[in-house]
Amino acid sequence: MNGYAGEILKVNLTTNVIQTLDTSQYVPDFIGGYGIALKLIWDETVGKPFPSEYSPDAPLVIATGPCAGTPAPTSGRSEVVGIAPQGYPQPWVADSGFGGDFAKQLKFAGYDAILLVGQAPSLTYLYIEDGNAELRDASSLQGLTTLDTQEMLMQAHGREAAIASIGPAGENLVRLAIIEAKTENAAGQGGFGAVMGSKKLKAIVVNGGRCAIQVARPDVLLYETRKIADELPQGSTAGIGLPRKLLTQYPRYCVRKQSGCTSCGECTMPFQDYYENVPMHYIGTGMLSGVYHCVAAAAPALLKGNTDIEAGGFEIAKLCDWLGLNEWEMFEGMNWFIQNCYNAGGLQTLMGQDLSLNQNGPAVYPKEEAEAYLGFTPEQAVQFIQAMAYRKGDGDIFAEGTPRAAEKLGLQDLVWQTHKHGYGPHWDGRYLHFVHFPMWVISAALWGTRGRDPMNSTHGAVQNYHRAVKEWTDDGPIPYEQLKVIGRKVYGTEYAFAGWPDDEEMGYRDKEIVVIWHENRHVMKCSLPVCDQSFPMTYSTATSDMVGDFTAEVRLFNAVVGTDWSLDDMHKATERCYNVLRALHIRQGRTRLEDDSIIRYFEEQPSMYPDEPQTLNPDLYRQMMDRYYDRRGWSTESGFPTRAKLHGLGLDDVADELAREGKLA
């Protein structure tokens, strides 16, 4: 089978039965990676009550796609999909991903995906090597950090082994627990580390082997991989506007730049700063080395904003990696909530100490980013992080994730100001990422129907333009006017980004088209897989009309798999996957009412640009979303898919199941 290893590993941790499924049953209809994972989860949960996040029959999938293990740029991604403990009020099915070499090692070992079900009787790890898999005792790894776990497992299985592990946070079912691979690659959002913890699965170790991945058109793939790698600096945020100030900021310690925000295999972009021998002051003695970029570099948001490498941020970022905690939620979600509660008088002590936080924090909105910082001392931050990972004192409350902690603290009236579906802000124009109208309208709609923070894979709809448009960003290369041309050629409407700066009605026009396009692209990227910071290339600084190479991913897929799919064919496949995701959410109780729960956040939290519309217009938003549901083939009232839509996508079985539950429109 071109592009695929050919088998999916199904591991039942309760019974210790390990089977294989044939990948060809799922592809190319479900593309690979994320798409396969959604279908596996559907098949695993259909016909019975939908499992809760920690129930033994809750499926967890780690999957990769056809492009992994090939030279396709940025293809070294593993997708984690399952019932996400971080979701709220329900643990909405969600996805997260990590880089490194796990994906290709898994394929070289002979598997496209791992489906985990059941719960081991005691702490265990899964060892995979060259067509074989077995569960092994992990009792000696209990309580170890992600780094120590990997070290121990590499001593047993060789330095080449790819390892995905959980730390104490995962073992203790902290809803912000991550799955960590290597030192910086993490499936951060969703709390999937806690799902592994509930299954008593400490780690997955893969030693690749002899499985040779056939490529349908090797010469075409080599050609495309070169062409696309060279286009990336001109056509994505990877090349334009990534916060260069972070790069080699501390030359004394920054010894080299490497590819990747973290270290995804096959990434061609040199973002990553590796720091060596930074003195430790707060989490231990001696020296600390590691990557300090991407989410990790946001650690000072937990402190007073001091970005100095020795001021504590670097250390608490590493501590989160080791203990296995979600840095994004710690530094950009929970911290904002704590700040808001403090300023509203609802939270004045924490861990037995009186708090003295940043009184200018963003209870309304920050005038500049510096005001967004929380104001923990490094010592407090370390104490808080450890208390969460080990569920000690107040840490036990916050270990339940921000919205559930808010419930316990009686602060649920404040949590909606910072969290949507259980997740903190991310490119929604309200905290950290201050984007112009109507970009945050697009963001709002993206937040609407997803089960998690949507920005793991839709940066291209919001962030990329914010960083590329001349009028919005210093040195931005794309004039705002040019977005008309890009809109017409990429999305089929010149109103794709119309409305800036202050035409409110126009700001909602055709945005649903952009949203659906990027949602489909989200499925495509996580299924191939390729990186979200690099793709899609909707704009370019190198073409005369500034339209980017937005079909690049499809060409990579075709070259590897041997299909001749058009972008429309690919969009149909992605729609199929997205409808399975929607059906899973609907089985979990999702309705349009829940989708619309994000309106309040955007309605009452103003954006930071006073000359533009600053809050969501609920009427215009609902009208836009009516058009969205129509286009999706979902009911505008309930948000349920129609049988006609599901039938058209070959998902009659999904329609039947929803009909049985009375949830088919």
Place this chain on the structure above:
Amino acid sequence: MDDFGLKREPEKEISRRDFLRGVASGVAGVVIISAGGFVIWRESQPEAEPAVTRIGTAVPPSGYIRWDSDKCVGCERCILACALAHGGVTNPQFSSVMWKADFVGHYLREPMFCQQCAAPDCYMACPVEGALVIDKGTGARWIDRTKCIGCRKCIEACTYTPPRISFETADKVAIKCDLCKDREGGPACIYVCSEAGGGRALSYISREERKA
């Protein structure tokens, strides 16, 4: 004689037979090769066919792939491109580019290339007629997989650690950099090495440039 002290043989492909001319018999024990001022010590392989000893014979120089550590961002695509260009498949086993990674310690991510040695121990060690061949165009020391018997002697002989020759367990043949001698457009690893990483980290140094 060129600067490597080796006689160049630009006209025709050189097979083992060419080198056997002038080699009177198999030599066991330590051999001293003196060529153009270079003195190379090596042990021959007494258990191999006596005729294997190409030692003492001039080997023409080869081009090679130069890796610039300052430009490399460690994307690892060269390894997979190599496998892809040679067999249409991807797996490091099918690649002649080696990989050194240490994520937990010093965070190294480096490809390691065959240096196409001036005095190629692999070539000297190969016991099979025509299995390890010197390419007449590039000078590449390459392995003809139809003749390779999978004895691994070339791998054992490689000067470098790890050896720059892979072993493909499926077909039981050794896999070695051939500088993509038959590929239009040159070596695939160089072809995919991205400009984006601050400049292409891989470059082809021809044998003429190499001696300069």
